[in-house]
Amino acid sequence: MDRVPLLLHACCGPCSLEPVRLLREEGFEPTICWSNPNIQPVAEHDLRLRTLQAWADDVAHVKVIVAGDDRAAWERSVAPFGFDRAARCRACYALRLAEACRTAHELGFDHISTTLAVSPYQLFDTCGEVLGKLAQASDLTPVWRDFRPHYPDATVRSRELGMYRQNYCGCRFSAAEAAIERHEARDARKAAKAAKRVG
Ligand code: SF4
Structure with a gap:
């Protein structure tokens, strides 16, 4: 059976593992499309792209197309939302997925998907709507597709493969939010330990 060509927008290597596997199982043949001008700083962007390309070439044997990465457009259309996460992520999905759709249309694909549907940290419904x-x-x-139940498998497999795994979504706002969450979790653990000692 010939598989159906599909352009798969990918946010990073680890998040691509399960969607590529599951889409192939479903009868699609994904080509990956990279468009992620949200990732800051540039060195982090380049590291994520290199990680994705190495896995795509050596392990998954899937083609990677590097589409537009308009960082100035991200600053204009997404950054002004600042720490308003709902509005910011909606605008960020729109910018990246519009570029993926433009690329798919230009290259003659009929089907489009995104690896953003695997991470439980993304705004799933917003992303699907966009x-x-x-x-x-x-x-x-x-x-x-709801790939989120497969996120734990992606975590295990990407660790086994020795892939670089980031600890924030991509933009500077998400880096700050993730750092605050880690500090809060650490403080909660310390408080719980202290309460145990007193008890
Ligand atoms: S948290 Fe992620 S999806 Fe949301 S604006 Fe930042 S980089 Fe984009």
């Missing part, structure tokens, strides 16, 4: 609207506007069929 992809659906953009795909429709480009005459593409969105292949929107």
Whole structure:
């Protein structure tokens, strides 16, 4: 059976593992599309892209297309939302997925998907809604799947493969939010230990 070509927007290597496997199982043949101008700083962006490319070449044997990465557009259309996470992430998905849809349309793909649907840290419903609207506007069929139950497998497999794994989503706001969450979790653990000692 010939697999159905599909353009898969990928946010990073570890998040691509399960979507590529599951989409292939479903009868699609993914080509990966990189468009992530949200990732800061540039060295981090380049490291994530290199990690993805190495896995795609050596392990998954999937083609990677590097599409537009308009960092100035991200600053204009996403950064002004600052720590308003709901609005910021919606705008960020829209920028990246619009570029993926444009690329898919230009290259003659009929189907589009994104690895953003694997991480429980993303705003799943918002992302699906944004992809659906953009795909429709480009005459593409969105292949929107809930890959989140497979996130733990992706974590294990990417560790086994020795892949670089980041601890924040990508933008400077998410780096600050993740650092605060880690500090809060550490403080909560310390408080729980202290309460145990007193008890
Ligand atoms: S948290 Fe992630 S999805 Fe949201 S704006 Fe930042 S980089 Fe984009």
